[in-house]
Amino acid sequence: MPWDLKPDRPIYTQLVEHIEWMILSGVYPPGAKLPSVRDLAREASVNPNTMQRALAQLEEDGLIITHRTSGRSITEDSEMIQKARIRIAREQVSEFLEKMKKLGFDKKEILSIINNMIEEVGK
Amino acid sequence: MNAILECKGLTKSYGGKKALSDVNLTIERGRIVGLLGPNGSGKTTLIKLANALLTPTSGEIRIAGMKPGTGTKKIVSYLPERNYLNDWMRVHDIIGLFRDFYGDFRPDKAYDMLKRLNINPNDKLKTMSKGTKEKVQLILVMSREAELYLLDEPIGGVDPAARDYILETIISNYNPEATIIISTHLISDVEKILDHVIFIREGQVVLSSSVDEIREQGKSVDGLFREVFRC
Structure with a gap:
């Protein structure tokens, strides 16, 4: 890395x-x-x-x-590591949400984009 | 812990021209400091004053509380901007010379670095390229266990790949208690290893700040330099 x-x-x-x-x-x-x-x-x-x-x-x-x-x-201490993982995940998501808000998407639209993409990637 | 370098009202004039004018500066121990400014701004004058190669016109400069002189030369390792070593000498002989000269010189360290940079200790300086000569000089200077290293344009004459290698050499030999002052105008190349910068213009210190303070404002040192010294 x-x-x-x-x-x-x-x-x-x-x-x-x-x-x-x-x-x-x-x-x-x-x-x-x-x-x-x-x-x-x-x-x-x-x-x-x-x-x-x-x-x-x-x-x-x-x-x-x-x-x-x-x-x-x-x-x-796996609990410690898990805590840090969640903190970083939250940071990443909040950064993402900030950007989506700037692009003018509302809550529903954001969720539907995420759901669609997760399914696409899953295929 | 006292400051490693301190200037109070430091002024140096050459004839009527002021090369440094009323410089007030304190540099702490354990820092890697960039002394940054355009050509002719007074960087070399300041370094020469710290090495007792020049004497102040007025004001004072102190190294670990002492006036520059014999006492400070024991704790200051200086890389001049020019090559001062004898061209006919072999690297091996120069290492001997340094060992005789400086009590804190570590030949094993020098040989180790030479090996890593693929320089043969039996080569004469005059057979070497400009870049290799610069590397040899830097190796000699960094092989001392000094309290203050004054490096005047250490990366000016070498290509970018060798620059990285030289910076790596500086980092891996750095004792965190010591202070290194690097004068340069190649800022983007060195900015990662600096933790403090001093901007100098027309003989005056226009900024003395920690690098993180600058970056916290969302600026790079290189960007700030371009802003401050816009022509």
């Missing part, structure tokens, strides 16, 4: 989102070890201090656990 960082949003926020995404999509499964700050920073070509800050945020959110001697790993 490439670190596609946008130039007009804080780097730190984007790092948090990217790592969250990697955790929730299974690139780093529950309990997996996370690479070191330096390696992650090099991979994303960002300042290690910024990466450090992003990891601290994820730790505060409960997705990452820091071990005293052996680096960091992903939480094994």
Whole structure:
């Protein structure tokens, strides 16, 4: 997964989102070890201090656990991960709804588009 | 923790021309700072003042609380804009020279980086391309365990792929307690690794801000630079 960082949003926020995404999509499964700050920073070509800050945020959110001697790993608390998945899903949907509203669709129309598309994709 | 670099009313004139005029600036430790400005804005003058290669006309500059001089050279690793190494020397000899010169120089680090960049330590500088010479210089400078790195146009002469490699070299050797100041006008190439930027124009600091503060306003550093320095 490439670190596609946008130039007009804080780097730190984007790092948090990217790592969250990697955790929730299974690139780093529950309990997996996370690479070191330096390696992650090099991979994303960002300042290690910024990466450090992003990891601290994820730790505060409960997705990452820091071990005293052996680096960091992903939480094994599946409830925690499920919570984060739902939060991100809600964010995605609210962004989508915002755009649909701008395009002038009402609730019923939006629901019918979604239903139709889900069936199409299902085929 | 005291600031790594501090300027108070710093002014430098060449004859009647002011290269720097009343610069007030504080740079904290643990930052990667972009010193950004068009050609002739005073970037190199500021860096030379920090290295005691120039003395202020008025005002003062302090590195970790000290006036630039012998004491500060021990903790400052400087990459000048020009190549100052002897062309007839082999990389291997220059590494020896650096080891003799600087107590904080780590030859193992230098050899390791040379290897990663496929540079043969037995090559003479004069047989190298301009880009390779620049890489060697940067490797030497980054192989010191300094508190402050002053890099004057470190990526000016190399192609974009090598630029990425050089930035990667800087990141992977960066000690998070140290501060790196990079002067450049190639902003979009470096902006990802910067966490603080200083805009300098006609000898005056027009902006000193954290990169995230700029981005929180929905702007890129490159975009803001173009806005501030519109011709």
